[in-house]
Amino acid sequence: MKTNRLEAFSDGVLAIIITIMVLELKAPHSADLDALRPLLPSLLTYLLSFVYLGIYWNNHHHLLHATPRINGAIMWANLNLLFWLSLVPFFTAWLGENHSAPWPAALYGGVLLMAAVSYTILQTTIVSHLGRDSKLARSLGSDLKGRLSIAMYLAAIGFAWLHPTISDLLYIGVALIWIIPDRRAQAAFED
Amino acid sequence: MKTNRLEAFSDGVLAIIITIMVLELKAPHSADLDALRPLLPSLLTYLLSFVYLGIYWNNHHHLLHATPRINGAIMWANLNLLFWLSLVPFFTAWLGENHSAPWPAALYGGVLLMAAVSYTILQTTIVSHLGRDSKLARSLGSDLKGRLSIAMYLAAIGFAWLHPTISDLLYIGVALIWIIPDRRAQAAFED
Amino acid sequence: MKTNRLEAFSDGVLAIIITIMVLELKAPHSADLDALRPLLPSLLTYLLSFVYLGIYWNNHHHLLHATPRINGAIMWANLNLLFWLSLVPFFTAWLGENHSAPWPAALYGGVLLMAAVSYTILQTTIVSHLGRDSKLARSLGSDLKGRLSIAMYLAAIGFAWLHPTISDLLYIGVALIWIIPDRRAQAAFED
Amino acid sequence: MKTNRLEAFSDGVLAIIITIMVLELKAPHSADLDALRPLLPSLLTYLLSFVYLGIYWNNHHHLLHATPRINGAIMWANLNLLFWLSLVPFFTAWLGENHSAPWPAALYGGVLLMAAVSYTILQTTIVSHLGRDSKLARSLGSDLKGRLSIAMYLAAIGFAWLHPTISDLLYIGVALIWIIPDRRAQAAFED
Numbered sequence: 001m002k003t004n005r006l007e008a009f010s011d012g013v014l015a016i017i018i019t020i021m022v023l024e025l026k027a028p029h030s031a032d033l034d035a036l037r038p039l040l041p042s043l044l045t046y047l048l049s050f051v052y053l054g055i056y057w058n059n060h061h062h063l064l065h066a067t068p069r070i071n072g073a074i075m076w077a078n079l080n081l082l083f084w085l086s087l088v089p090f091f092t093a094w095l096g097e098n099h100s101a102p103w104p105a106a107l108y109g110g111v112l113l114m115a116a117v118s119y120t121i122l123q124t125t126i127v128s129h130l131g132r133d134s135k136l137a138r139s140l141g142s143d144l145k146g147r148l149s150i151a152m153y154l155a156a157i158g159f160a161w162l163h164p165t166i167s168d169l170l171y172i173g174v175a176l177i178w179i180i181p182d183r184r185a186q187a188a189f190e191d
Numbered sequence: 192m193k194t195n196r197l198e199a200f201s202d203g204v205l206a207i208i209i210t211i212m213v214l215e216l217k218a219p220h221s222a223d224l225d226a227l228r229p230l231l232p233s234l235l236t237y238l239l240s241f242v243y244l245g246i247y248w249n250n251h252h253h254l255l256h257a258t259p260r261i262n263g264a265i266m267w268a269n270l271n272l273l274f275w276l277s278l279v280p281f282f283t284a285w286l287g288e289n290h291s292a293p294w295p296a297a298l299y300g301g302v303l304l305m306a307a308v309s310y311t312i313l314q315t316t317i318v319s320h321l322g323r324d325s326k327l328a329r330s331l332g333s334d335l336k337g338r339l340s341i342a343m344y345l346a347a348i349g350f351a352w353l354h355p356t357i358s359d360l361l362y363i364g365v366a367l368i369w370i371i372p373d374r375r376a377q378a379a380f381e382d
Numbered sequence: 383m384k385t386n387r388l389e390a391f392s393d394g395v396l397a398i399i400i401t402i403m404v405l406e407l408k409a410p411h412s413a414d415l416d417a418l419r420p421l422l423p424s425l426l427t428y429l430l431s432f433v434y435l436g437i438y439w440n441n442h443h444h445l446l447h448a449t450p451r452i453n454g455a456i457m458w459a460n461l462n463l464l465f466w467l468s469l470v471p472f473f474t475a476w477l478g479e480n481h482s483a484p485w486p487a488a489l490y491g492g493v494l495l496m497a498a499v500s501y502t503i504l505q506t507t508i509v510s511h512l513g514r515d516s517k518l519a520r521s522l523g524s525d526l527k528g529r530l531s532i533a534m535y536l537a538a539i540g541f542a543w544l545h546p547t548i549s550d551l552l553y554i555g556v557a558l559i560w561i562i563p564d565r566r567a568q569a570a571f572e573d
Numbered sequence: 574m575k576t577n578r579l580e581a582f583s584d585g586v587l588a589i590i591i592t593i594m595v596l597e598l599k600a601p602h603s604a605d606l607d608a609l610r611p612l613l614p615s616l617l618t619y620l621l622s623f624v625y626l627g628i629y630w631n632n633h634h635h636l637l638h639a640t641p642r643i644n645g646a647i648m649w650a651n652l653n654l655l656f657w658l659s660l661v662p663f664f665t666a667w668l669g670e671n672h673s674a675p676w677p678a679a680l681y682g683g684v685l686l687m688a689a690v691s692y693t694i695l696q697t698t699i700v701s702h703l704g705r706d707s708k709l710a711r712s713l714g715s716d717l718k719g720r721l722s723i724a725m726y727l728a729a730i731g732f733a734w735l736h737p738t739i740s741d742l743l744y745i746g747v748a749l750i751w752i753i754p755d756r757r758a759q760a761a762f763e764d
Contacts, residue, residue: 005198005252007578012206015585020214022659023593027666031674047656054652058645061578072249076370079245083238086213093218101222179649196389196443203397211405263440267561270436274429277404284409292413387580387634394588402596454631458752461627465620468595475600483604 006078007064013082014060017089018053021046024093042096045108048171049092052112055178056085056119066136067126077125081118087111105167106160112171113153120146149174197269198255204273205251208280209244212237215284233287236299239362240283243303246369247276247310257327258317268316272309278302296358297351303362304344311337340365388460389446395464396442399471400435403428406475424478427490430553431474434494437560438467438501448518449508459507463500469493487549488542494553495535502528531556579651580637586655587633590662591626594619597666615669618681621744622665625685628751629658629692639709640699650698654691660684678740679733685744686726693719722747 025042028035060081067074091111095104120143127137156170216233219226251272258265282302286295311334318328347361407424410417442463449456473493477486502525509519538552598615601608633654640647664684668677693716700710729743 005202005256008199008581009202009206009248011578011582012203012585013210015582016207016210016589017213018655019586019589019593019659020210022590022663023214023596024218025663027597027663027670029670031667031671031677033676036676036680050652050656050659054649057582058648065578075249076245079241082209083241086210086241090213090216090218094222097218097220098222103224103227104222107227196393196447199390200393200397200439203394204401207398207401208404211401214405215409266440267436270432273400274432277401277432281404281407281409285413288409288411289413294415294418295413298418387584387638390581391584391588391630394585395592398589398592399595402592405596406600457631458627461623464591465623468592468623472595472598472600476604479600479602480604485606485609486604489609 003064003067003070006070006075007061010060010064010078010082011057014053014057014085017086018050018057021049021089021092024089024096041099042093045092045096045099048175049088051175051179053085053088055175056081056115059119059178063123063126063136066139067130069129070126071129073125074122074129077118077122081115081122084111084115084118088115099168100164102160102164105164106157109153109157109160109167109171112174113150113157116146116149116153120150145177149177194255194258194261197261197266198252201251201255201269201273202248205244205248205276208277209241209248212240212280212283215280215287232290233284236283236287236290239366240279242366242370244276244279246366247272247306250310250369254314254317254327257330258321260320261317262320264316265313265320268309268313272306272313275302275306275309279306290359291355293351293355296355297348300344300348300351300358300362303365304341304348307337307340307344311341336368340368385446385449385452388452388457389443392442392446392460392464393439396435396439396467399468400432400439403431403471403474406471406478423481424475427474427478427481430557431470433557433561435467435470437557438463438497441501441560445505445508445518448521449512451511452508453511455507456504456511459500459504463497463504466493466497466500470497481550482546484542484546487546488539491535491539491542491549491553494556495532495539498528498531498535502532527559531559576637576640576643579643579648580634583633583637583651583655584630587626587630587658590659591623591630594622594662594665597662597669614672615666618665618669618672621748622661624748624752626658626661628748629654629688632692632751636696636699636709639712640703642702643699644702646698647695647702650691650695654688654695657684657688657691661688672741673737675733675737678737679730682726682730682733682740682744685747686723686730689719689722689726693723718750722750 025039025046028039088111091104091108095108098104123140123143123146127134127140130136152170152174156167159166159170216230216237219230279302282295282299286299289295314331314334314337318325318331321327343361343365347358350357350361407421407428410421470493473486473490477490480486505522505525505528509516509522512518534552534556538549541548541552598612598619601612661684664677664681668681671677696713696716696719700707700713703709725743725747729740732739732743
């Protein structure tokens, strides 16, 4: 089974997810600047989710480029990742409207955590298909960034009940860690 | 006529159908966890439909990969399948809001049944175009899974008036049967 | 300038237009079958528009396949066609809600007429770019189907004030004329 | 890193942005022509934004075609451009509903200005990656049209408080300047 139709389908789904989030930003009826002010948290949450989906698209691109062949398990691991990412617009909208409440802050982290775990499962499934001696397996190493992100998501979910702003800062922090493309998979691909 | 633009168009439509379903999940205004509870059946129905569309995408991918050339009849059989799949988000939303009522449970099965029949028509159209001696024709065999699914959909539609939960379980059952990629078309393709 | 990114972009836009129309079908809150009855005209109008967009996708596919190179004028003629097609969901929704009123029936025809004229402009622009002696130019011939469709749209727009049902039948009639792929461009492409 | 998956993803996002704008045009419940009249400014604003996104798609296409290889910085400069373009539907809807008010007129220009600046950043990032002696760098020259557009956007934003119609005319003016594809990048690509 070839990788390219999986890539094309994933690209399509990711492009739609990243774009339909903006549909949650409803233009106000009033023409005043004040009418936009309540939308500001929604806009900032949209920006954060846009960056996250950009990171996923980019890392997914590198990961699949290092994957010459796929199987059924990889296909389902990939759909599982797309499922969790498809829930990001919902939780982005909920957090945008309620940015200082514990549950929206915690569940935004929850869906990001599930996406991160799903990405790890996809990566592991690919590595076990290609073999432990593949270039990809060697280049991924200990996956420090992946494990650090999961720890930060868990911390952010915990802080949601103490101080949701700390949760928000942790989500921004994870995005900053990943904004640099994953050089390990990239290296495996460029080899 | 080449297969690849048909594949690209179908991938686009399937990627959009699978993703816009999430737009039916409206973020509640309240920040309480209780506000999410009424959305749980909608979320689970979305998950089931997501799995169904993933199955269709996967089997469609295998089927078309085993189809080196297409004609007008295949093109229209494919559009017919996409039409029925495009109604899945509507019936998913209706079932999600009314998950223990007979009509939503029955019509969700109805649209899945029409999609299954349309897929069979597409398969038959392709086989009659490629010839009964093509690898695809031989690998499809008696299409046991296809016929079993149709029987299960019909049973689920009947149970909708007796006990809609049995209908739901039958829909989950069909998904489980298909979650493993169709090895017959896959085998034809890998030959 | 190569044709394939234009094709990919047009496919994307057409796939989205054909799919987002279904978002206009809002699942009713009630679980009764009666709650679906008022949606039936909307569903049938959606089916008709789905068929029209399928026809455009198919003919567009054949036309561009017979076009080895494009220029800026072709690019804008193509965007002009996509613009009019992008208005189809709006007028489909309006006609679906008001299927026996003159203005929705007339303007649904108006947007189909503009799409047909835009398709003719695209075709003419391509022919003048490729030259009157190109295979495509010779295979298009007198474009009888194109001219008949435009006459039928004009008649349908006129009948909208006398008897909107005749307009609807004319729209179905045009779709039936075109449901067979355009053999002329297809022939040019298969040459 | 190859350019083609970046192109495919950008095409997908641009195709979705250009199409979902039409979802902001809600079909009225009434079947009278009068019911459409209040939508006319929204329709014209949609047309203008459609043309802008068509221009961006076209120039983006030429720019990336002249870019044989990309890096992480180009990827993020591209996502930054897509982010600002993704806000166009929101500000189109707001301007469409309030077309003679200062803030919607000014912020529509603001988002176009940010997109123009982002495009310039993308262009500069690509040139610095390919080198000052690349064909692309030489063909871009002094980027007169880019600088003129930015000046016109700034003027339009200023006029929004004096006379929003002048702002609208300036936005139409910038679109007219760009409606001709960027011959410089095109020339570099055709070399």
